Amino acid sequence: MTARIEHDLLGDETLPESAWYGIQTLRALRNFNITGVPIHHFSDLINTLTMVKEAAAEANYELGLLDCKKIKAIRQACQRIRDGELHDQFVVDLIQGGAGTSTNMNANEVIANLALITMGHQKGEYQYLHPNNDINKSQSTNDAYPTAARLAIVLSTQALVHSLNSIQKSLDQKADEFADILKMGRTQLQDAVPMTLGQEFKAFSVTLGEDIERIKEACTLLCEVNLGGTAIGTGLNTQRSYAAIAIEHLSRLSGLPVKSATHLIEATSDMGAFVTISSIQKRLAIKLSKICNDLRLLSSGPRAGLNEINLPAMQPGSSIMPGKINPVIPEAVNQTAFQVIGHDLTVTMAAEAGQLQLNAMEPVIVYNILNSMKMLSSAIYMLDHRCIRGITANKAHCHNQVKDSIGMITALVPYIGYDNASRIAKHALVSRSTVGEIILKEKLLDEATLNHLMSPANMTGPMEAAL
Incomplete structure (x- = not known):
């Protein structure tokens, strides 16, 4: 294999001719072998790095x-990379020292070498086009890297929002399908008051839909960038109009409403937008885990549990117990949620760990947020397609549980009084009689009134009119 020699302030290094990256990337490969997750694991980050470099070049031109x-x-080089070329050359581990310098230089070197070939030169002939002097002109890692990272996170939300929209639609369809299925609602795992299974699934839909709006709000914050601030936000080594021109081109290239932060020194060290999107990811993870807990409870049994719904069978559940089917899809989502919650703690600690004019911990922040985005998108897709869409209801069993429950007594309190209701509930529990049987026997209400009060419409919402 042929090779080439490159030089930096630490000396000479030999690179294989197949490498489109350069000497600084090679050093980073040796130094940082932490996660085994290189930049090319996140194509959005590669694409936004090339957008930042192209926008800066346009402004400089x-x-x-x-x-x-x-x-x-x-x-041409930046466009070819965004079209999918040479992504495997973005090889640096996402977690690295240097506040993202290795990621920035990996991009600078790959773009420079691809551009050199376009110009009719050889890789490494930097006298014609230099990674620092030309590709990184008017930039620092401290403004180029966080700008690319912010926009990569915004672009990565598209898959997450798509998954959320899809699962919300599936939950709404189940809400309509289960609209007439009466069941017991529960608080603290005890019988509470009746509701419909449709109402329960509609609540799942609404709670996930709320986070679509929160994600969009966070994206607005992330589109405020410090490009043009260079090292600490003062704009050293740029011309006065550079930032505005570069951001205009970046907005065009990305299709996003990119704008300059109001104070570039503040924006260079502030991690607030990253903390916000990470917190939203954690909030979404908690909601998803709660829904999956409910699905596992509602489907528990099938003979000795709640058994109100049936989850689609995905695989045999045991190596020793024949016929056992486990709720493996919700369980996998639960575990994803736990991981995302851990990512948020890492982001929180890293955001707090900045000093003075820079937060050197940005790489671990970006790594965890992008990881959470990918995991959540995949987990929601899996939950939607391999669980929610195949759920069926055990309608007769749900109705029988309501009929046999003492929880329906709550609907009668306004008509027979709290003390009577408490006494009847206790009596029903001990005697195994139904609430309705005792009320009729004691002639507290006539049968027509009782049937009206205990109709599904009255027990699952406000009464339409007083008796």
């Missing part, structure tokens, strides 16, 4: 800092 030949080659 307009300001007379890059010539026509260089800007054309940089444009």
